[in-house]
Amino acid sequence: MKGMEKKRRERKRKERTFFPQLSVQMWEENDDPQLIQHKIKCAFQNLQLDDFYRSIVQFWAPVTSVCGRQLLTTSNQPFALPRWQLYRDIEEHRIRCLNYQYNINVNKVDVVEDEPTIITNGAPASAFLNRIPELLLINGTIHLMKKKNKDPLLFSALECRLGFSVMVPVFYPSQSDCVGVVECSTYSSTDLFPVFVKLNVALEEQGLKTFHAQHHLPYKTIPSLQNVKDEIHEALEIILPSHRLPLCQVSIPYEVENQVAFSSSLQDTPTKQMVLLKLTSYNCEDFACEEDLEHLEEYSTAHDRLPMKLDIRYAGKTLENYERLFIHNTLDLDDDNLKQLASCSEYGCSCFVICLRSTKTGDLDYVFEFFWNPCKPRNNVIVLEQLLLTLKRCLPSFKFASSTDFGDEIDILDVNNSEGSENKYIKLFQRNNASPKRGTQTEVEESSTNLKAKRSTKEKILSREQIESQFGQTLEEAAPKLNVSVSTLKRKCNRLGIQWHGKDLSKRNVKHSYKNQSNTNEEEDQGGAIQDPSSAIIRETPLDENILTINAEYEDDRIKFTLPISSATYEAIHKGIFKKFKLDCGAHYKLKYLDDKDNKWFLFNDDEDVTLCTKNKRTVYLTVMKM
Numbered sequence: 001m002k003g004m005e006k007k008r009r010e011r012k013r014k015e016r017t018f019f020p021q022l023s024v025q026m027w028e029e030n031d032d033p034q035l036i037q038h039k040i041k042c043a044f045q046n047l048q049l050d051d052f053y054r055s056i057v058q059f060w061a062p063v064t065s066v067c068g069r070q071l072l073t074t075s076n077q078p079f080a081l082p083r084w085q086l087y088r089d090i091e092e093h094r095i096r097c098l099n100y101q102y103n104i105n106v107n108k109v110d111v112v113e114d115e116p117t118i119i120t121n122g123a124p125a126s127a128f129l130n131r132i133p134e135l136l137l138i139n140g141t142i143h144l145m146k147k148k149n150k151d152p153l154l155f156s157a158l159e160c161r162l163g164f165s166v167m168v169p170v171f172y173p174s175q176s177d178c179v180g181v182v183e184c185s186t187y188s189s190t191d192l193f194p195v196f197v198k199l200n201v202a203l204e205e206q207g208l209k210t211f212h213a214q215h216h217l218p219y220k221t222i223p224s225l226q227n228v229k230d231e232i233h234e235a236l237e238i239i240l241p242s243h244r245l246p247l248c249q250v251s252i253p254y255e256v257e258n259q260v261a262f263s264s265s266l267q268d269t270p271t272k273q274m275v276l277l278k279l280t281s282y283n284c285e286d287f288a289c290e291e292d293l294e295h296l297e298e299y300s301t302a303h304d305r306l307p308m309k310l311d312i313r314y315a316g317k318t319l320e321n322y323e324r325l326f327i328h329n330t331l332d333l334d335d336d337n338l339k340q341l342a343s344c345s346e347y348g349c350s351c352f353v354i355c356l357r358s359t360k361t362g363d364l365d366y367v368f369e370f371f372w373n374p375c376k377p378r379n380n381v382i383v384l385e386q387l388l389l390t391l392k393r394c395l396p397s398f399k400f401a402s403s404t405d406f407g408d409e410i411d412i413l414d415v416n417n418s419e420g421s422e423n424k425y426i427k428l429f430q431r432n433n434a435s436p437k438r439g440t441q442t443e444v445e446e447s448s449t450n451l452k453a454k455r456s457t458k459e460k461i462l463s464r465e466q467i468e469s470q471f472g473q474t475l476e477e478a479a480p481k482l483n484v485s486v487s488t489l490k491r492k493c494n495r496l497g498i499q500w501h502g503k504d505l506s507k508r509n510v511k512h513s514y515k516n517q518s519n520t521n522e523e524e525d526q527g528g529a530i531q532d533p534s535s536a537i538i539r540e541t542p543l544d545e546n547i548l549t550i551n552a553e554y555e556d557d558r559i560k561f562t563l564p565i566s567s568a569t570y571e572a573i574h575k576g577i578f579k580k581f582k583l584d585c586g587a588h589y590k591l592k593y594l595d596d597k598d599n600k601w602f603l604f605n606d607d608e609d610v611t612l613c614t615k616n617k618r619t620v621y622l623t624v625m626k627m
Contacts, residue, residue: 036172036179039206044080046202052195054161054187056081056090058097060124061180062104071101072124072181089160096156104128122151124181127167131178132256133211133306136165157185164192171209193302200305213277213304216254224360229280235394236282242571243387244606247283247296247371249303251276252364253319275307276315315367318353322402326426327351328416329374350374352384355401365401384412385428386607390569462492475500475599486596548614554581554624570607577624594621
């Protein structure tokens with residue numbers, strides 16, 4: 001029995017790599033059916049589906065029936081399954097597909113045929129006739145097809161837990177000659193996008209062509225679009241590393257004039273439909289690996305080849321009403337299909353979606369989607385505010401598609417916490433508003449309020465004698481006794497050149513230090529006289545709130561420079577340090593900042609750290625270490 005089972009499995013594996021020749025085909029006169037089938041077969045053999053759970057790829061070829069009907073069939077056509085995962089239900093689904101054909105007669109596409117095995121309005125047929133790929137969320141598509149003849153193969157796919165499918169029209173020898181459709185179906189979207197990317201590569205390696213968004217972007221009708229695209233890409237190269245974000249994707253609306261309605265559309269007649277085409281993206285691979293978003297690159301690359309209907313992604317919702325959206329975690333979405341479709345890893349992802357316009361391209365909308373790991377500890381209010389401010393600096397020609405300006409108080413729809421018609425919003429940039437009514441301040445508002453806390457400019461006076469009287473204690477112990485903060489005490493010591501001596505030093509060392517530091521006393525402005533060390537007074541003068549001073553040290557060298565607070569991003573500080581120290585940009589360095597409150601050094605990695613270490617002060621102390 002074991003020997004027979006082994007032979008049966010071996011026979012099935014061979015069947016997956018051997019296919020009989022085509023029957024009567026509806027190819028163009030100059031096409032070679034056997035050549036095309038051979039190319040498809042070779043592409044499928046190079047797919048390597050073994051790593052993907054529950055997946056099937058099959059080719060639908062155009063044929064002419066005995067009655068002269070133009071159909072798509074997968075009978076006697078190449079298909080591929082994972083070799084080491086034999087699922088009986090998926091094999092049975094493949095057998096059922098052999099018994100059906102899709103009607104592709106353009107003039108009679110909506111006419112119900114008298115044969116029950118001929119399907120109208122199917123996804124392979126609409127992809128073939130419209131010449132663009134079509135993505136199916138199988139469960140959602142079935143619910144949408146209330147007014148149409150339901151596709152029995154969709155129900156079959158659902159029964160064997162194939163939740164996502166994409167139909168890929170294949171062209172040969174030119175982009176206008178469609179020779180068939182490849183159906184790629186998987187259990188989850190995290191598998192669909194990698195398989196879809198591999199499929200396109202495998203087909204192109206055989207000289208076959210597929211859809212590419214860049215070939216359909218309206219560069220000719222909008223001459224400045226290419227320049228704006230380059231401007232966006234250059235900005236993302238700065239923005240994403242600065243905020244340690246792994247991916248941003250930018251799409252624009254594109255009107256498709258269909259031969260037939262999409263199979264998942266409620267419309268029954270050919271119509272112009274709006275889709276999203278990817279314009280550009282920027283992927284920080286280091287941050288993607290760091291944030292465990294393992295499928296992020298495939299997710300982004302897939303959208304180069306896959307136009308998206310507006311009802312499939314939240315980006316489409318933003319385009320329709322210009323509402324800014326924030327998704328804490330895509331895995332917490334109510335819609336199971338969108339939940340998986342938007343996820344770049346098994347942990348889900350956070351997503352921020354906004355719609356902008358450029359003064360260079362008029363009313364053309366640009367949908368920006370930013371992704372990051374929801375499991376990483378972040379203050380999302382700070383992230384969103386800093387991200388919008390950086391966008392404003394790096395893309396000065398852009399503004400919100402709505403009437404709101406950057407920096408104004410804005411509402412972000414909190415998708416995860418909104419139910420039905422009851423929407424909840426995150427409020428940003430509330431610094432200039434009056435305080436809310438008592439008892440109504442939210443956690444988000446409190447966070448924004450904390451950000452606007454400014455340093456007091458009231459003059460404080462301490463003598464050297466008062467400071468040195470606290471020697472032998474830690475800074476944390478001495479500061480409260482002097483009625484100042486630890487950071488203020490440190491600044492006063494620095495201005496008089498006093499080196500703090502804690503508990504571990506003897507009185508002899510304290511006295512020696514006092515003697516050595518006596519020549520560093522500050523000269524007061526009052527008449528230019530040098531004050532006696534014992535009566536020297538430290539006066540804290542008001543700070544320029546618009547200037548940030550950066551003090552940095554690397555090995556034995558020290559530098560000091562200033563930046564306007566509005567331009568003090570992580571990228572700007574990092575660039576200034578590397579320039580002044582003349583560090584090798586190809587080497588790896590680690591930055592740390594001194595936290596005055598804890599008197600400890602913390603990693604300095606992004607704009608969020610800039611916000612933390614500049615809170616209530618305008619001087620930052622950094623150290624640089626080579627890794």
